[in-house]
Amino acid sequence: MYSARITRHNPTAFIFLIDRSGSMEEKIKFGSHTTTKAEAVAIVTNMLVKELINRCRREEGIVDYFDIAAIGYSSGHATMLLGGKDSFAKPSILAMQHCSQRSFSRERVLPNGHVVVTTDELKYWIEPKAEGNTPMCSAMEQALHLVRKWCKQTTNKASYPPTIFNITDGEASDGDYQTLIRIADEIKQQHTDDGHTLLFNINLSSSVEDKPVIFPGSKDDLPCCRYAEMLYEMSSQMPEEYNETIRHISNCHCEPPYRGMSFNTPIADMIAMMNIGSISINKI
Numbered sequence: 443m444y445s446a447r448i449t450r451h452n453p454t455a456f457i458f459l460i461d462r463s464g465s466m467e468e469k470i471k472f473g474s475h476t477t478t479k480a481e482a483v484a485i486v487t488n489m490l491v492k493e494l495i496n497r498c499r500r501e502e503g504i505v506d507y508f509d510i511a512a513i514g515y516s517s518g519h520a521t522m523l524l525g526g527k528d529s530f531a532k533p534s535i536l537a538m539q540h541c542s543q544r545s546f547s548r549e550r551v552l553p554n555g556h557v558v559v560t561t562d563e564l565k566y567w568i569e570p571k572a573e574g575n576t577p578m579c580s581a582m583e584q585a586l587h588l589v590r591k592w593c594k595q596t597t598n599k600a601s602y603p604p605t606i607f608n609i610t611d612g613e614a615s616d617g618d619y620q621t622l623i624r625i626a627d628e629i630k631q632q633h634t635d636d637g638h639t640l641l642f643n644i645n646l647s648s649s650v651e652d653k654p655v656i657f658p659g660s661k662d663d664l665p666c667c668r669y670a671e672m673l674y675e676m677s678s679q680m681p682e683e684y685n686e687t688i689r690h691i692s693n694c695h696c697e698p699p700y701r702g703m704s705f706n707t708p709i710a711d712m713i714a715m716m717n718i719g720s721i722s723i724n725k726i
Contacts, residue, residue, distance in 0.1 A: 443636060443637045443681060443683075444602065444603070444636060444637045444681045444683045444684075444722075445636065445683070445725075446600060446601055446602040446634070446635075446636035446725070447602075447725050447726075448507050448508075448601070448602055448722065448723075448725050448726045449507070449726075450505050450506060450507060451597070452597075452598070452600050452601040452602075453506060453507050453508055453509055453598070453601060454507070454508060454509070454601055454602040454603070454604065454605070454722055455508065455509040455510070455511070455530060455588075455589070455592050455598075455601075455604035455605070456494065456508060456509070456510050456511070456604070456605050456606075456607075456720065457510075457511045457512070457513065457585050457588060457589065457604065457605070457606045457607070458487050458490075458511070458512040458513070458523075458524075458568075458606075458607050458609070459512075459513050459515065459578075459581045459582070459585055459606065459607065459608040459609065459610075460483060460487065460512060460513070460514045460515070460523070460568065460609055461483075461515060461516070461576055461578070461609060461610035461611055461612065461646075462480065462514045462515060462516035462570075462571040462572060462573070462574075463515075463516045463517075463572065463573070463574055463575055463576040463611075463612060463615075464516075464572055464573050464574055464575075465479075465572070465576075465611050465612050466478065466479040466480040466483070466570075466571075466572035466611060467479070467480060467572035468611070468648050469648060470482055470646070470648040470708075470709060471648075471708065471709065472485070472709050473547070473548070473709075474547075475547070478570065478572060479572070479611055479646050479648065480570035480571060480572040481570045482709050483570070483609055483646070483712075484566065484568050484569060484570040485546060485564065486709065486712060486713055486716065487512065487568050487609075488564055488565065488566055488567055488568055489564065490716055490720060491510060491512075491524070491536065491567055491568070492564065492565065493720075493723070494508050494510060494533060494720070494723060495533045495536055495537050497723045497726060498533040498534070503534070504533055504534040504537050505534075506532045506533055506534050507533070507726055508533055508723075509525075509530030509531070509532065509592065510524055510525065510530055510531050510532075510533065510536065511524055511525035511529075511530045511531065511585075511588055512524040512525070512567075512568055513581045513584050513585060514568075514571065514581075515576065515577045515578060515580060515581035516571065516572070516573055516574045516575065516576070516577070517573055517574030517575065517577075518574065518575060518577055518580075518615075518616070519577060519580060520577060520580040520581040520583075520584045522584075523567075523568050524536070524567060524568065525588075528587070528588070528591065530588070530592070536567060539567065541565055541566055541567055542565075542566045542569075543563050543564065543565050543566065544563070544564055544566060545561050545562065545563050545564070546561070546562060546564060547559055547560070547561050547562075548560050548561075548562055575615035575616075576610065576612050576613065576614055576615045576616075577614070577615055577616040578608070578610060578613075578614035578615075578616070578617070578622065579614050579616045579617035579621055579622060579625060580616055581608075582608070582622065582625040582626065582629065583625055585606055585608075585629060586625055586628050586629050586632075589604045589606065589629060589632045589639055590628075590632050592604060592632075593632045593633060593634055593639070598634055599634060599635055600634065600635050600636065601634050601636065602634070602636050602637070602722050602725060603632075603633055603634045603636055603637045603638055603639050603640065604632070604639045604640070605639070605640045605642070605719050605720065605722065606629065606639065606640065606641045606642065607642045607644065607715075607716055607719060608641070608642065608643045608644065608676075609644045609646065609712070610643070610644070610645060610646070611645065611646040611647070613669055619668075619672050622672065622676060623672065623675050623676060626641060626675070626676035626677075629641050630678055637681065638678070639678070640678045640680075640681075640702060640719065641676065641677055641678045641702065642677060642678070642702040642703065642715060642716075642719050643673040643676050643677045643702070643703045643704075644703070644704050644707055644712050644715055644716075645669075645670070645673055645703075645704060645705045645706065645707055646707050646709075646712065647705075647706040647707055647708065649706065652665075652706040653665070653706065654704065654705065654706045654707050654708060654711055655670070655704060655705045655706065656704040656707065656711050656714070656715060657680070657688050657696060657700040657701065657702070657703070657704070657715075657718075658674060658696050658700070658701050658703065658705075659696035659697040659698055659699065659700055659701075660696075660697075661674060663696045664705065665705065665706075667705070670705045673703045673705060674701055674703055676703070677701045677702045677703035678701070678702045679699050679700070679701060679702075680698070680699065680700040680701065680702050682698070682699075684700070684718065684721070685698045685700065687718055687721055688700055688718055691714050691717060691718055702715075702719065
């Protein structure tokens with residue numbers, strides 16, 4: 443399980459659910475800079491989209507190893523940011539898409555401890571936005587529709603299963619605890635022959651005082667918070683195949699089985715989670 447090789451005939455799928463509510467205007471530390479949560483999430487998500495496209499580059503051009511979708515949710519509704527109403531975007535199409543480009547600085551710590559700052563140009567397939575409320579249920583329902591249709595396609599039967607990242611900083615405004623758990627459970631039930639859909643829930647925080655929790659092993663690892671417990675229940679139990687990578691990349695001190703969630707997450711931990719969640723890109 444979770445071992446299928448990704449080919450042009452057996453691609454895998456990624457879906458990004460992005461909270462774009464008004465609270466995403468809050469400031470957050472991103473490296474040595476301060477920016478809004480919305481801008482930070484846009485940068486990280488666009489970087490991952492760029493990485494996925496780069497993984498598809500071959501001598502003959504771009505081979506569509508991935509199906510990619512992004513859904514933004516705010517102001518009472520969910521909106522497709524990448525892909526169509528009932529479809530995913532192909533890397534070959536995204537690579538040719540005309541959209542704004544911006545430069546941003548990245549810090550890298552070398553093995554000798556020196557910090558190197560580089561400036562990169564990044565294409566913005568997904569623009570930052572922060573307004574209105576948090577219709578998370580609507581976004582999850584849309585993701586369920588996409589992933590259910592994708593898993594039912596005969597061509598995807600033997601594929602590595604879909605991966606979904608839900609990035610948010612607040613509670614849903616269009617449903618209760620039970621509704622979100624129900625939709626999340628339906629998403630996690632969608633599967634290919636290689637395994638069930640993996641659903642990650644990432645709760646962003648701008649606080650430097652709140653202790654982050656990443657890949658908890660049980661509810662005992664969570665703060666005493668009903669919302670954290672809900673995200674735990676919504677999230678996938680990580681396959682054993684991921685355990686060593688989780689321990690290595692995230693510096694996780696919890697014991698498996700891990701849940702694909704984080705709470706009070708700084709941007710650095712969000713990047714670590716999404717890197718782990720997209721580890722399947724190495725199976726090409």
